[in-house]
Amino acid sequence: MLNSLINLDRRWIFLAMLLAVAIPILMQVTFPEKVSPMVINVFDAVENLPEGSSVLMAYDYDPASAGELHPMATAFTRHCAFKKHKMYFMTLWPAGLPMVQQNLDILNREYPEYEYGTDYVNLGYKTGLEGVIKLATTNLREIYSSDNQGTNLDNIPMTADLKDISKMDLIINVSAGTPGAKEWVQYASTPFKIPTVVGTTGVGAPALYPYIPNQLVGLLGAIKGAAEYEKYLIGQYPELAENPSAQEGLRRMAPQMTAHVLMIFLIVLGNIIFFQQKRKGV
């Protein structure tokens, strides 16, 4: 028994992981979530703004991290739409533009009263990493002369009088790395005292904790943060309960749970084998 476990083909582990993830997805299982105070803080930062506030939606992620970050980005977009906030979308990631577009598609599909140019605008992608943030906070026109479709900012009602982003009421940043949350904190939130909330990956979240609560109001960490935000959002706006695409994060928590439990089982099993070998002097 011990020998067969020592020489266990790793493909069995791959198969176990496949089943641990696939079964909850196929069975569409969901588990209860408890909303943490941190997520409530993030929610309140959006909720407590007066209706029609200006919110910068900086979505700095790409398809590789979309599995973890897209549900929280869509939850933020829906929440801002419910509050009728004016949304300014932008991204510092080359592959982030289609991610922004998918959020705009949600506005077009689910909030038809939302009008491009008066309720939301897509500033698109610009090269220059944190340099873009630095310029956008002091002189937006130096870096953005038009929106993503090439329309001059002077011809868009929302941006006609917008000189820089320092007067934004809130920055919502969904960040998968660099440039991302850290750069927004360093070049926009802190120097211009703009309230900022962040959604980030599980790997990236621990490094952002030192910024809370002074530089960041709060953060959503990984799919767990997204699931809790979705649950709280549905609690406040029950009409979302009928919308399956607004519960993507909640659905993804089930495979995450089974995968985590499998990981713990494998670590324990590996250690049992290790100590058995040690005892036998192998």
Place this chain on the structure above:
Amino acid sequence: MKQTVPFLIASIAGLLMIAANFFPFSQSWGEVTVKWFDILAAFAFIIGGGNLLKMNLQKVSERKAGWGFALVTVIAFLVTLFVGLGKVGTHPLADHPNHPWAAPYFQDGSSFWWVFNYVYLPLAATMFAMLAFYIASAAFRAFRAKNPEAIILLVVAFIILLGRTSAGLMLTDWIPDNTEWYSYLRAEKLTGVIMDVFNLAGNRAIMIGIALGVVSYSLKIVMGVDRSYLGSD
């Protein structure tokens, strides 16, 4: 000359950025420097693309190990570049019916949109998802409680792994959620303590250390003490 000019550019740009932060009259100089940086960053994409082509075409022409993958990379790069720059499959906008090129390259149904949604997006997600399989295999073979440090790491890993899912909630839901000390044994609270206390302190120390290192290294570059970034030629 090959080293002096780049050094002068780096040094002057660095000094301007420092000055822009301390002297209000020089703020616009800093903005100009950042603008130049943004323009240079755009050119870096062209250099990057050229380098990708050069490296991979060399590999293909010399039939080095894995040249087939290099060929796939070159073909994928050229096809994506062509459909993106050529705006293949886009339809003229209602506002500009006579200017088909005015349509955005990422228009719904365009070739670039198709490549992104049905090739790049699933491939990128797959690469990321495959980590789960390798982490599981590595956890089974390498995560051993060999010494006290490893035991602490294991215990913390278990708490976080459970605390970041509903499993932790289900396992410790029987513990009353009040202000007594034992309520901190609930998975979500235990995870919170680890993240808000131990992780926070550790990360803050790392962050301050890195910041001091960045300041010191930046000064070395501006002063010309460290020129290793210019290469060895």
